[in-house]
Structure formats: structure tokens, C-alpha cells
Amino acid sequence: MAAPKKTQKRMPRRREEFTYRGYKIDELKAMGLSELIPLMPARARRKFNRGLNRGEETLLEKIRGGDEKIRTHLREMIVMPEMIGKSIEIYNGKEFLKVEFQPESVFHYLGEFALTRKRVTHGSAGIGATRGSKYVPLK
Known part of the structure; x- marks a missing residue:
């Protein structure tokens, strides 16, 4: 006769x-x-020290404004902390891919997430x- 198994509830890893x-x-x-x-x-620091162009400033204003649907071609924009948790559609050359930003993506480029x-x-x-x-016969 087999011994009953001990079942322990494990806490989920946090x-x-x-x-x-x-x-x-x-x-x-x-x-x-x-x-x-x-x-x-260094590269992001240089970009911000030189200043943002009009398109990048507009994108940041849309994000701060809380727009529901944000679409952009700006693959060279850097992910700022205020973008975390937001979803942005990024153009990959053919279509817009929806990307939800996680905390680990801070200071990466938008283009890295839309292959x-x-x-x-x-x-x-x-x-x-x-x-x-x-x-082989064709038909």
C-alpha cells in the first residue's frame, strides 16, 4: 500500500x-x-541633451495627455518612465504593432519592440x- 502524498501549498513567487x-x-x-x-x-543622454524634435515632443504630450490610442512612426524615440504601463502602436514598415511597455523597457528605443x-x-x-x-506530375 502506497503512503499518502504530502501536499504542500506553495506560495507563488513574488x-x-x-x-x-x-x-x-x-x-x-x-x-x-x-x-x-x-x-x-550615453546615447540616450546625448539625444536628450541635443533636444527633442517636434514629433517626439508631440508624442510625449499625447502620452501625458492620456490619449487612448497612440500610433507612431518614431522608432528612434526612447521609452521614458511615463510610458510604462501604456500601450502604443509602433509602425514596423508594414503595420502598426501594439506594444505594452513594462518597467524593464525604460530607456530602450521604441523600435526594439516592433520588429x-x-x-x-x-x-x-x-x-x-x-x-x-x-x-512529379503537375496535376
């Missing part, structure tokens, strides 16, 4: 709260741009692609 260089997301959202710039990676190339799926060879297919 993820630690995300921090970026020692700051929580709420703290990053509360910071002004002048306080955020020193925390950014422009499809994954290659290799199928079977087509008619005439191999020597053996010479003898």
Missing part, C-alpha cells in the same frame, strides 16, 4: 520590484527631465527545386 540604477519606477516617474538625464545610457523582419520558417521544397521533382 517578483521583486523593478529598480533602475537604484530608483523605483514611481520615483523615476516623479523626476523631471533634468534629473533623469544623468541616469540614462521589422519576420522569422524565417523553412518549409518543403517547391516544384522544380530538387532533381527528384522533375518526375
